[in-house]
Amino acid sequence: MSLDSDVIVDRRRMRRKLTFWRVAAVLVAIAAAVTVGVLAAPGGSSALTASGSIARLNIEGLIRSDQARVEALERLEKSSAAAVVVHINSPGGTTAGSEQLYDALVRLKAKKPLVVVVEGLAASGGYITAIAADHIVGQQTSLVGSIGVLFQIPNFTDLMKTVGVKVEEVKSSPLKAAPNGFEPTSPEARAALDSLVKDSYAWFRGLVKERRGMDDALLEKVADGRVFTGRQAVDLKLIDQLGDEKTAIAWLVAQKNVKSGLPVRDFKLAPRFGDLTFLRTAASITLDAFGLNAIARQIEQAGVAQAIEHLSLDGMLALWRPAASN
Structure with missing residues (x-):
């Protein structure tokens, strides 16, 4: 029994040491990846473009x-x-x-x-x-x-009616937070959005006309979206x-x-340290390499969630979206 106990103790000690060195290796690898990222960034020592290039x-x-x-x-x-x-x-x-x-x-x-x-x-x-x-x-x-501008917002009015949900609100004026996607867009709200889109479109057209030296006839030809x-x-x-x-x-x-x-x-x-994309990727790859797959999967899932969030572009858009094929 004494011999078996010693073997069990030795095995536990070896596991603890192995875990320690795995964690240490992960931390060193992440630190190295961050260092490489910083040096590759414009503020890093290798980032400023060399003279004569x-x-x-x-x-x-x-x-x-x-x-x-x-x-x-x-x-x-x-x-x-x-x-x-x-x-x-x-x-x-x-x-x-x-x-x-x-x-x-x-x-x-x-x-x-x-x-x-x-x-x-x-x-x-x-x-x-x-x-x-x-x-x-x-x-x-x-x-x-x-060349054009758009403003898009999903409207869930019919869906809300189907599931029997109604959003109630109290606001200071009719155009506050309009449109909101939970009720039909009023003519006043649509007119206000139309004014925003047309003003931004006029800015875009003026920029193209000035920068590309176009006359009005050519501008009309190219600025239809x-x-x-x-x-x-x-x-x-x-x-x-x-x-x-x-x-x-x-x-x-x-x-x-x-x-x-x-x-x-x-x-x-x-690298965009603000949203931790670079660190998340480095950490996920490193953890996966050292067999800590469960932790790596959690990090990857966090990245997917953030990617979905980034699909939502706020405000006025100057964006080309080709029609989806059926």
């Missing part, structure tokens, strides 16, 4: 207000990069976020020669972003345009030239006196 900046996905991105672009202004190539692949996003990004790129353009390359898509807010540049290059099959291919967009003055990054760099050399043959280096925006 061209910075490559990627704008992808939905565009929302992002102060960290603005601050990163301000750091790029002060860097020693010779020029900036902005690659855009975005369906747009909120009008406020698109305007914020446009303004930040305009300020950057005042400090550095800047050119835009449209990858797959520069629509709505993505196109607002693109016209911050004086020269836009796109591929022949890129999609460009979708459609997207155009790169081939069409050249003739419509939505973009300046067909090509890719090499084409954009050739323009910088020819028109902005940027030295030929400079290397192009990625300028990475800071």
